Amino acid sequence: MSELKKNRIAAAVTVNAIILIVILVVAAVYTMAQVVIKAKQEKALRAEIARYKQLIEEGEKTLEDLQSDSHLLYLALLNGWVFQSDTGN
Numbered sequence: 261m262s263e264l265k266k267n268r269i270a271a272a273v274t275v276n277a278i279i280l281i282v283i284l285v286v287a288a289v290y291t292m293a294q295v296v297i298k299a300k301q302e303k304a305l306r307a308e309i310a311r312y313k314q315l316i317e318e319g320e321k322t323l324e325d326l327q328s329d330s331h332l333l334y335l336a337l338l339n340g341w342v343f344q345s346d347t348g349n
Contacts, residue, residue, distance in 0.1 A: 325331060
């Protein structure tokens with residue numbers, strides 16, 4: 261093989277190796293960016309889940325309060341219900 265052919269082959273191999281390295285670096289950076297984005301999304305979703313759990317717990321307490329006898333009596337009186345006393349007639 262002539263010296264010119266060896267130089268061309270060496271240059272082609274070098275260029276191909278550099279292109280492969282660039283592609284691998286781009287793929288690695290893209291993958292890492294996706295991991296970071298997914299981690300942020302997961303953190304946001306976990307915070308939202310915790311918020312909804314808190315709302316559910318507060319809602320259950322509120323539901324228990326609203327269904328209590330004293331609250332129902334208060335609402336009945338507030339809406340004009342009148343309780344007649346038993347006169348025994």
